[in-house]
Amino acid sequence: MKQYILFLRNNWPLLAFGFTSIFWGNFGQSFFVSWYGASIQESLGLSAAAYGSLYSGGTLGSALTIIAIGGLIDKWPLQRFTAIVACGLMLACVLMMVSAHALTLLIAFYLLRLCGQGLLPHTAQTTMARYFDADRGKALSLSSSGVPVGEVVLPLVAVALIAGIGWRGSWLVFAASVPLLYLPLSLWLLRRSPQIQQPNTPASRAGTEKAQGRREMLGDYRFWLALPAVLTPPFLVTGVFIQQGFILNQKGWDPLWLASCFIVYGIAHWLAALLAGVLIDLFSARKLLPFMLTPLVLALLSLVYLDGNWVAPLFMCLLGTTIGIAGPLTGALWAEVYGTEKLGSIRSLMTAFMVLSTAVSPILFGALIDRGASLQSLFGTSALCAVLASVVVIFSYPRQTLPG
Known part of the structure; x- marks a missing residue:
C-alpha cells in the first residue's frame, strides 16, 4: 500500500485523469445501461428481442469504428482526442434522452458504446501504459478502479434519478455532467501532468523490443x-x-x-x-x-x-x-x-x-x-x-x- 500512496502523491494528476475517464466511460457499460432496459422498451414499444437487437447492433458498429479511429490517439494531441470523445459521449446521452423510435435509439447505443465502453477507457489505459514505465502496472490498476467504483455508485445514482425526474431526465443530467464536470476536470488534470509535457520520457520508448x-x-x-x-x-x-x-x-x-x-x-x-x-x-x-x-x-x-x-x-x-x-x-x-x-x-x-x-x-x-x-x-x-x-x-x- 505504501508503494501506491507514494506513487499517487507523485503522479496524481495523470492518474486522476485515467480514473475519471474510465469512471465516465461507465455510462456506456452494459451494467449501467441495463438499468434502463425496461423503461426504454415500455416508452418506445419495443419487444425484448428488438431492444436486444438494437443494443447488439450498436455494439458491433462501435467495435468496427474503434478499429478505424482508435489509432488517432497516437497522432493527435491527447487533449484534442479526449475532448472529441467527450463530446461524442455527451451527444450519446442527449440522444438517449430524446429517443422516440428505434433508429434514434440505435444511433444512441452506437455512440454510447463507442465513446463510453470503448474510447474513454481506451484513452485512459493507452495514456497510462504510454507515460509510465517501471510503474505501468500500478498506473493501469489505479485508473481501472474507475470501473468497480462505478459499479457501486452509478446504479444508485441512476435509480435515484429515475425515481425523481424520470429515465429521460436522468440522461439529461449525465449529458450535462460531461461539459460541466468531466471535460474541464480532465483538461485541467492533463495541464497539471508533467508527463504530458515531456513526450520523450522513457515510457515513450517502453518495452524491451522494437x-x-x-x-x-x-x-x-x-x-x-x-x-x-x-x-x-x-x-x-x-x-x-x-x-x-x-x-x-x-x-x-x-x-x-x-x-x-x-x-x-x-x-x-x-x-x-x-x-x-x-x-x-x-x-x-x-x-x-x-x-x-x-x-x-x-x-x-x-x-x-x-x-x-x-x-x-x-x-x-x-x-x-x-x-x-x-x-x-x-x-x-x-x-x-x-x-x-x-x-x-x-x-x-x-x-x-x-x-x-x-x-x-x-x-x-x-x-x-x-x-x-x-x-x-x-x-x-x-x-x-x-x-x-x-x-x-x-x-x-x-x-x-x-x-x-
Missing part, C-alpha cells in the same frame, strides 16, 4: 497464441452475467441474494486490480499471463460442482478477481511486447476484439441453453476451454522476444 504496430502484431504467431487467453475473461464473464437467469434457476438461488453478491464482485474486482498492478511491476505482464485465468477456472468449477447459497459469493468473488487481474495485465502486455509508439492503434484493435467477444457470447450461450445444455455441461466445457487457453498461452510471449 516498437511495433498492428501489422507486426497480427503477423506475430505469438499474438495468436495469446489471443484466446486475453479474450476468455470478457467472453465468459459476459456470457455468465447475461444468462444469470439460467444460473439462478439451475442453482436455486434467490435473485436478491445473487444481486447482493455483486458487492463482493466489485470489492474483489478492485482489490485484485491493485494487487495485479504491484505484481506486474515486479514480474512483468508476460510472466504473469499464464496464471491470469486461474480464478476464472475456479469460479466455473465451483458453479459446476458445488451447491448451496454460500457458493454464490465465492463464485462472484472469483469472477471479480478474474476481471480485476485481466484489465491491468492485458493493458501492460501490449506495451511490454510491442512498445508504446503505436500503442493506441494496437489497443483500439484489441478493444474491438473484446467488444466483439462480448457481443458473441450471449448469443452462443443462449443458443446452447435453448438446445437443452445443462449447467454442468455448459460451464464445465467453459472451464475446459479456459484451461486450454492457459496452456496455449504458455508458448506465447514468455518464450522468446521478437527478432531484431
Whole structure:
C-alpha cells in the first residue's frame, strides 16, 4: 500500500485523469445501461428481442469504428482526442434522452458504446501504459478502479434519478455532467501532468523490443497464441452475467441474494486490480499471463460442482478477481511486447476484439441453453476451454522476444 500512496502523491494528476475517464466511460457499460432496459422498451414499444437487437447492433458498429479511429490517439494531441470523445459521449446521452423510435435509439447505443465502453477507457489505459514505465502496472490498476467504483455508485445514482425526474431526465443530467464536470476536470488534470509535457520520457520508448504496430502484431504467431487467453475473461464473464437467469434457476438461488453478491464482485474486482498492478511491476505482464485465468477456472468449477447459497459469493468473488487481474495485465502486455509508439492503434484493435467477444457470447450461450445444455455441461466445457487457453498461452510471449 505504501508503494501506491507514494506513487499517487507523485503522479496524481495523470492518474486522476485515467480514473475519471474510465469512471465516465461507465455510462456506456452494459451494467449501467441495463438499468434502463425496461423503461426504454415500455416508452418506445419495443419487444425484448428488438431492444436486444438494437443494443447488439450498436455494439458491433462501435467495435468496427474503434478499429478505424482508435489509432488517432497516437497522432493527435491527447487533449484534442479526449475532448472529441467527450463530446461524442455527451451527444450519446442527449440522444438517449430524446429517443422516440428505434433508429434514434440505435444511433444512441452506437455512440454510447463507442465513446463510453470503448474510447474513454481506451484513452485512459493507452495514456497510462504510454507515460509510465517501471510503474505501468500500478498506473493501469489505479485508473481501472474507475470501473468497480462505478459499479457501486452509478446504479444508485441512476435509480435515484429515475425515481425523481424520470429515465429521460436522468440522461439529461449525465449529458450535462460531461461539459460541466468531466471535460474541464480532465483538461485541467492533463495541464497539471508533467508527463504530458515531456513526450520523450522513457515510457515513450517502453518495452524491451522494437516498437511495433498492428501489422507486426497480427503477423506475430505469438499474438495468436495469446489471443484466446486475453479474450476468455470478457467472453465468459459476459456470457455468465447475461444468462444469470439460467444460473439462478439451475442453482436455486434467490435473485436478491445473487444481486447482493455483486458487492463482493466489485470489492474483489478492485482489490485484485491493485494487487495485479504491484505484481506486474515486479514480474512483468508476460510472466504473469499464464496464471491470469486461474480464478476464472475456479469460479466455473465451483458453479459446476458445488451447491448451496454460500457458493454464490465465492463464485462472484472469483469472477471479480478474474476481471480485476485481466484489465491491468492485458493493458501492460501490449506495451511490454510491442512498445508504446503505436500503442493506441494496437489497443483500439484489441478493444474491438473484446467488444466483439462480448457481443458473441450471449448469443452462443443462449443458443446452447435453448438446445437443452445443462449447467454442468455448459460451464464445465467453459472451464475446459479456459484451461486450454492457459496452456496455449504458455508458448506465447514468455518464450522468446521478437527478432531484431
